[in-house]
Amino acid sequence: MSFNIGLSGLRGAQTDLSVTGNNIANASTTGFKQSRAEFGDVYNASILGTGRLTVGSGVLTERVSQQHTQGNVNYTDRALDMAINGNGYFILSNEGQREYTRAGYFDLDKDGFITNNTGKRLQGYEANLNGDIQSGALGDIQLTQTNIQPRATSGIEMELNLDSRSAVAGGASRTVYSFSFNETAPAAGDEFTATINGEDIDLEYDGTNWSITSGAITIDGEQYDPSISGNQITLTSQENGRFPDQAFDVELQNTTGTGVDDATDIDATDVAYTGGSSGNWEIANFDPRDRSTYTDANSTSIYDSLGNEHVLRQYYIKVDRDDVAGGNAWAVLTSINGSFFGPNVDPDARLTEDTWDPAGLGIDVEDLVQATKFFNTQGDLQGVRDHTGDAYTSPAQLAGNVRDASFTINIGDVDFSSVVAGAGFGTNPQGDPPDFTNEINFNFRGSTQYGARFAVQSQSQDGYTTGRLAGLEVDQEGIIFGRYTNGQNRPVGQVPLATFTNPEGLRPKGSTAWLETTESGIPAINQAGAGITGNIEGGALEESNVDLSEELVKMIIAQRNYQANAKTIQTQDTLTQTIINLR
Template identity: 35%
Template structure:
């Protein structure tokens, strides 16, 4: 019996050496989780239980348990390298078969899917064309490298202050020959700065993503009254052959807020009915049906460029426009149009949302990484390749976006290192070796005793 006890000790020490050696071998493996050999003593027993004077039968290997402690997350500089700070696993799909990993070294394949080094696809949530994440259904994450389609300008929102103390440039002046009468003052001329107070250019885009410049000229015509002249590329927005601007007027209350706004019908086509419009409502000018223009160098003339503006109109919100006693200036501006964009960079935030940035200064979400958690991580089945599979013991995975509930956060440009503590493992190696030698000694001693007994007979 003593031989069997010693043999079980040798077996246990050998398993401890195997586990420790495997940990040491994987000290540099990304996302590796160390293992621990767990042992239990063995006793022989009958139906009535174990006697009070029973000697043990040795030791048995109870389990080799994974230690899912956090490994160091170190920067790599590769945007598709991801580490999980906290609880959770990346979800991978191999033709529909799901597995789970902490190793976040990803890349793209020839079809632009995000995959591991051996081609298994990372799972997450897709985004629609507007960048809205559609949570609920897992899909293969893909980096869409196609061009971002252009968007015509529909709304311009700018905050302008028109100096209430600026010198007026009246539309009329006294008639020198008849002081009781008036005659037209110098008409607006975009090339003559004396005919307006200030101008503000704004980039706008047509339906093909072509850039145009909408120039607005502000002329203070009386106390708390201003006239706005609008040209696009220096031309009438409805007639590229004409340089006659669209005209709008604004009056202000004594506190500097807008009192009233109006437009002139001059320069706005009337046919076909409803197609063209320059109107104002809710402190917003609407220029409907504008015709983007292009200059023909051969004929030295202006004409349509073949694209169109937004059919619903390009709106200019003046809700932030004021008239205070300070410099005439544009304090803020935004417009919602843009040209065609080419993918220029990718970033991933802590919630796993993948943002694509384009050459037209636009950015949008193109997907979100999903991570999974288990009620019993120890119940996961190891597959190799630093991956695990779900089992009955682990329970079903809870899959959601990073930072949801107890799920950890994503750190991009970084990888989680192995959680193996090399110093501890080397100490365990020494202990396992000592255990092996001690158990071998018990067998050697038992052998000596047996020889003594045999010699006595």
């Protein structure tokens, strides 16, 4: 009997040594989980049970269990290396059979599938072309190498400081009303009275030229200075700003007895606008080629729907707000690739920086103003007035109707076919076929007007050109981000993790992989970091959880156990020999 007891002890010690040796052999195996031998004593039993003096029958190896504790995380700087920090297992497909592992050796195969170092495919979720994760049924994660689709610019966010110390432009041009009259060859020295809406202007003819001998007149509360050239009388407003068009009732009488015809009635179509003379440069004098005609400028790269890059340049001109106590105002003009346009300009006009001639094209420079920005006396942005369908007028009049910190320009009214043929800007609400809005929204939230130099604190726009996949990154939720040559980062896939109620019930399969069993229970598959599921560390691997020092001590103990059991057999053999030698 003692021989069997000693033999079982030898077997147990051998098993312990084998388990310890396996742990030591895999001390550097990524994702390996150490094992331990678990033993139980053996007692022979009969139908009637065992007595109090029963002697045990040795030892039995009951189980070799793996310890699924956390191993150290070692960073490798390889993008698709992954380590799990906490609970969970990567899910692999081995020709359709699911396996589970903690070894995060992953890379791309020739077809773009993410596989481990034994060729098994990593399971997870792919993303669509917009970067949206298509969660649902698990599948092989395949990363496409095709270029991503470009995106047309539809919004620009800009935070800047406009220098409050800048000189003020002349504000809006002064309003001018002009009308002509028919002569009947008056005599030299004849005097006339022009009555305009009940207000008289005294004229005199010297035989060659006309002259005005009276002063300013007031019409509907606005004061005008009259002037005359040839047979045309002009009224110029004394105030900055464009005032509503007016219908005039005009009479012209010869007060010396020689008659002339009544002047033709004047309506809104006869109104002409010219620049004022405040002593500073004005919006009407703006010329993009002359730095002295605007306060500051800033350029932004934008993209059309085909991925072509364009330069959008904004010019800022500080204008007279009139109500100085309310703060300051700035006019904003915009060009794209050197072409200027405005919400109130003929779309067929081709006004460019190289061919700057607004007067020759019949364009009023003030109609190029896209918006007016208003700041309070503390330098904070009050709001922006969009001039779409609403001509630039006196800043004082506009200040009472500002919107939020944004405005929208529509570049679809201008023919840019020479530079963006077949392309669009803005969003594409119609889907396929594309029908772009050609609108770009500007947001100036956070902009200021302090006594400091002009500076752009931040600037961003949502468009981009096409790009190729240049690199990958994995975040803690298992989302795989693609880095593209156009500077964009977008999700291309996601790696979920599986957890088990009893991970020690998993069956080892080799290559640091396990299989599901009835003892382990079915897996719960979740996003990394959800619930009890651990996080994923990208560019890292989980080391073996084997403690070499502990294993070496265990090996010494197992060796001594083996020697002790061998001694038990040797002693029993000596006793047996003694009995045999009895005579």
